[in-house]
Amino acid sequence: MNLSKFARLAAPVALLGLMAIEPSLAQDAAAPAAEAAAPTPNKGDTTWMLLSTILVFMMIAPGIGLFYGGLVRSKNMLSVLMQTFTIACVLMVLWVVYGYSFALNAGTVADWFVGGTSRLFLAGITPDSTAATFTDGVVIPEYVFVAFQMTFFALTPTLIVGGFAERIKFSAAVLFAVLWATIVYIPVAHMVWYSEGYLFALGALDFAGGTVVHINAGIAALVGALVLGPRIGYGREVLAPHSLVMTYIGAALLWAGWFGFNAGSNLEANGGAALALINTLVATAAAAIGWLAIESIAKGKASMLGAVSGAIAGLVAVTPAAGLVGPIGAIVLGGLAGVVCFFFCTTIKNALGYDDSLDVFGIHGVAGILGSIGTGIFAAAELGGVGLADGMTIGGQVYIQTVGVVITIVYGGIASFIIYKIVDLIVGLRVSAETEREGLDVNSHGERAYSI
């Protein structure tokens, strides 16, 4: 593997090969065309991508469901599980219908911004279709590439649920997620990961989705928290997590699944994936330690919720950097993320007074920004990274990274705001005060989480 090339091209190049796929017809399956000369997938790579897809799936369920669910009051537990689960199911189907086509395929109107209609309903894909990877001549079955990217599409909007949890209508949550995934996720993914996308062309580095997934979700959650307003009793009543045990299980499975998210984004089972794996171990560990250390100093006690919050912050921060920085760089980046997110969630958020129920912005947003910028720094070969593009300076890369962050925040923030308003008009965003008091589980879903 030629590392300098790897660093220069980053994740987006993986998609370059897609356009080269012969438009073999599904109907024509019995005669799989004369693609004798075409590269065939290595089965080790194929297995790695099957595994990575399954791992990211586990982040969706039970990962994020339990992580978030444990943090709400027991009367709203099922509503969180339900919102994350249903949103993901709907988006999985929509990914097949139009998501994949518009996000990661060539567009005709404004290819710098969004893809086109060539793969609607996965038209033309067969078990023999392949998608390119980072390495010339190395391909994977297109179906597994579609499935892997499907899990990202399904996961991202579930993260936003943390911003408006415990007070949103079920229908509003699902409708928002569908509109947001379509209007915000798809173009940002296209701009960042697709070869002709604006940010990709600019040279922005985002190994596994720091901008597309985390900053994007973080800003949408923040806007949601502001638009919906705080939960009844916020700041006065005890809104303590109902089960930190569930939050722990969720966090542990998120971490486990994140290996697929980060190292799977390498698309190939080689030393690069191994680097992303080890970085996803040590950055996370360092972030947990960072949060606990500062918490011990500031509050006198190290908390379990602090440990797992720090871990998630570390996972977010290392997401854009995973295959691009060295392990020591990952430790520094993670440690920083733990400290900064602690400070943000405990101090700045309280000072600002908005109710981002589960700190989606404070963790995914803040650590996402930190990680995206930090990738521009620690990817440099001098700092143990795999190296920037030829001739690129750290300053230059940081500038490009910042452009990516700003575009994501501005576009995502404004679009999210408009989508919330539209959803409010169509189905209404918030449940009644009485429903909120009694809990969403009984009122919105007709069931209770526990009868022990």
Add this chain to the structure above:
Amino acid sequence: MNLSKFARLAAPVALLGLMAIEPSLAQDAAAPAAEAAAPTPNKGDTTWMLLSTILVFMMIAPGIGLFYGGLVRSKNMLSVLMQTFTIACVLMVLWVVYGYSFALNAGTVADWFVGGTSRLFLAGITPDSTAATFTDGVVIPEYVFVAFQMTFFALTPTLIVGGFAERIKFSAAVLFAVLWATIVYIPVAHMVWYSEGYLFALGALDFAGGTVVHINAGIAALVGALVLGPRIGYGREVLAPHSLVMTYIGAALLWAGWFGFNAGSNLEANGGAALALINTLVATAAAAIGWLAIESIAKGKASMLGAVSGAIAGLVAVTPAAGLVGPIGAIVLGGLAGVVCFFFCTTIKNALGYDDSLDVFGIHGVAGILGSIGTGIFAAAELGGVGLADGMTIGGQVYIQTVGVVITIVYGGIASFIIYKIVDLIVGLRVSAETEREGLDVNSHGERAYSI
């Protein structure tokens, strides 16, 4: 990969190669015979099958344990975990002793129905032994094939536990499972998956076990529910699930493990496995949506239990179809399964009045039948599938599928009934009314699930 061949041969062909294995002696390990010309396993395939085995294992524990356990009352939680766990442990050992030999190897007496004694105690298998896959010349280590199939053998009878949960004696549950696995599972597996088996020879398609696993377990559970009679208080008292959170975790892990179950049944890490993976994503998602949609219309609320029940229905329905239909076919099949199973579990079951405690028949049985028949339809190339055997019409295939379903139901139903009666004679099926009131955990196992 030649798709038309793939469709024609389906899962069973994987076993064809087994008979070709040289009877190399374990003792002779240091001199692994002159099999120089024999194909050696691709390590990507081997890894894929190792992974798939581990995934199906997770369906057994904690998957089905939590899914079922959350649905019973807390006083019976441990009994469900214990029954599923112990049954699986006993069957894993029995698979090595005689299960593998009789289920998936050549038989001497009635090879169309059951195998023989050649592999008792895994005689003759070494780390170098291989098993064939769908593709000529592609093999995997026989040990991993044995282990993969072991998890199916261990899992299937645990599904039946849902039919008689909360009232069966522990000893009766284990004894029933052993007899049923021996007398029902083994011959059905042989008939469906073994090259000389009756249904295989007939051309019945069952990619990952719709008949062998799901219809089979569903009918056994229904018979069990009828033989044991309803739980005390059924229809009058509140028998609500004690923890839908556990049910959620279980469902999510079942889904995750099912990727190994379905895509692992491809036995090879290629585009076919990727197709089975993506179908296992979208059929399941569509089924959850289907259940929720019809539930919202019929009951006014979409429930979390509905979402996961739909998902399981979708997983069951796509099991026989996973590697044979296209993603759009999978979505249609899944969506249908969600709607039909909702209707069955909420209306037909109530009308009939039997107490299949956890709806094993309503979900595994019904969706299994739907999926088996549907496979005969959506596998057709015209409908986006990989194609039926040369000259086979959809009508013809559906007829064959129906034969498979009917044979499984009739044979499994009658045999199960007899086995229940035998178990009743030997150890008695049902606990005393007082034990049932107090709960099985304290009475049968001397412990309580929670002391919080």
Add this chain to the structure above:
Amino acid sequence: MNLSKFARLAAPVALLGLMAIEPSLAQDAAAPAAEAAAPTPNKGDTTWMLLSTILVFMMIAPGIGLFYGGLVRSKNMLSVLMQTFTIACVLMVLWVVYGYSFALNAGTVADWFVGGTSRLFLAGITPDSTAATFTDGVVIPEYVFVAFQMTFFALTPTLIVGGFAERIKFSAAVLFAVLWATIVYIPVAHMVWYSEGYLFALGALDFAGGTVVHINAGIAALVGALVLGPRIGYGREVLAPHSLVMTYIGAALLWAGWFGFNAGSNLEANGGAALALINTLVATAAAAIGWLAIESIAKGKASMLGAVSGAIAGLVAVTPAAGLVGPIGAIVLGGLAGVVCFFFCTTIKNALGYDDSLDVFGIHGVAGILGSIGTGIFAAAELGGVGLADGMTIGGQVYIQTVGVVITIVYGGIASFIIYKIVDLIVGLRVSAETEREGLDVNSHGERAYSI
């Protein structure tokens, strides 16, 4: 694969190749040296090791956290999750800093006992660096080898937590773990797994870490239980597990993760890994059955906690044996472990009167010893194993195994005792009686596990 060689060399040989790695400089990444002739990793192997690492990670979190956490009272639940999680995070970082270098690389001072400084901060490792496996010419990326071994280093000290749970100071637990991992784990791992290590050179067989991980942790926990003294109320008050459901989930995920631990120790995705996998299935199942059978006879009831305790005993016992014995040998070994550990935990421990809160010694220690000795027996070709070294008798091998066990117990026991005393001097080992009464969660971490 040449089995007799495999048996002779066992796991340690995997590390032989490490010394051969070219000291390629990370900075030099763009010009990856002229290593054209060097073997490159097979992607199937790489995927297998990525997967195995992730599986062992899941043993750490949520595996051991839930298994142990469920067994304590709810007021101490978070303390257990927190201790295991934090210890693991700290050790992951330390593995990169110095652990890997001293444990699994060449030493200059006393290479029979401990490694050296060549890999401090993972100096010189790049995505192209490789590590050797059991098979000549087969390599894996060094980063994944480092990550895989990192999870062992992080996991082992978390096992010890069970010995002093519910009464230790958080700071003491973390400090003890760091010192113990450095002073005990690293040299024992070097002696057992490194080619020049004392026990490796002696010919001791330890496929996946029976001595290094389990006996080592077991004895440290026993010493801890003795040094700290029993919990308040031990033997008088009810100290029942607060959630056997969490213990069940933890046990199931430990089992699932252990496939990576055992079969991953094969370092290659071949028939040997498949053998280790199937052994990890059947030995565990047999051990659960063994415990349940003897428990039914002795106490009249088979318990869920018994089933999972037996399973863990079986997993421990098969750890040193996994790739070296045949499935029938594994069943015998597992069954024995279930019976012996039941007897130890229920009778001998009560007779001796120490409070090893979660039976770390009774399960990991006792089954570890049994498994280590048993490996010397069942690895013999006559008993279905892969065969001992040329000219080695069963008696001879058992003698060597016993030497390994005794050295581990004596060295680990004495060193652990001294470390506890040092920790007591520095931060104090035990919380105040009032804190112990109220629970560690609220007092040490300022939070509660459940607010339902």
Add this chain to the structure above:
Amino acid sequence: MKLVTAIIKPFKLDEVRDALTAVGVHGLTVTEVKGYGRQKGHTEIYRGAEYAVSFLPKLKIEVAVSAKLVDKVIDTITTTAKTGQIGDGKIFVTPIEQAVRIRTGETDEDAL
């Protein structure tokens, strides 16, 4: 006014509640409790540790009623909560001096 407190077996709740409603009781309050008495408990074993559990799950029902209803209420509970097995529970009657409905401020019998 009197407070009728009954300790009953948990699975009898719905039956008792329905019967009380039928004799004119409009409200009641239920608490999960653990009872110790003649009814024997069970033994739990966790690995080596055996615990004799002598506290059994019961429900406590509290009904505030006017004095004249007391006998009917006692009767109703006795009849419906009875299984004839040991551990069926007890009824205690204590005096209430004042009662208030928080929502309206109504007092005494009007408050019930």
Add this chain to the structure above:
Amino acid sequence: MKLVTAIIKPFKLDEVRDALTAVGVHGLTVTEVKGYGRQKGHTEIYRGAEYAVSFLPKLKIEVAVSAKLVDKVIDTITTTAKTGQIGDGKIFVTPIEQAVRIRTGETDEDAL
């Protein structure tokens, strides 16, 4: 001495506690209970099975006070626990004949 027992809506606890402290109450005991009354419950459906849940979560507050404080305590609870919605709950007053503080052995009003 009197025992003032109030059944209130759970989210009112902190408010009531603060108000009682303000009028000189030094201690109280709270129990999670389930209330049946005029306030209607909800329906739960689990697959086919529908259950009408008529017991709602409430909190029971017990305060032992000297006779002269009773009216003030009733008043305070009525005011703070009131939402005006059905289901706000009840207050019952019963006589206490003796009181003891376990720690010191102090009795009666000194014990409160």
Add this chain to the structure above:
Amino acid sequence: MKLVTAIIKPFKLDEVRDALTAVGVHGLTVTEVKGYGRQKGHTEIYRGAEYAVSFLPKLKIEVAVSAKLVDKVIDTITTTAKTGQIGDGKIFVTPIEQAVRIRTGETDEDAL
């Protein structure tokens, strides 16, 4: 007959139960409650949010006894439940006017 209600520290339950049995009490009922009083609670912090928890876990023991046993029961509880630390709890005695054993219909002292 009297109802002796004691609020005690949870870990004292077994000791108190044994001592009461020794003085001739045949049954009692226990409820998990939360107590507010002089004993200070603790602070919990979840990310930024700090909550002062002033309610502490306690157990409420209710024992119905004949009037002549009351003093002995109070004495027994006071002695065994005492740790001397703040928060040991209280005992309240209230009058019981009637008692019934559901299983047999026995009344008053025969019912205890």
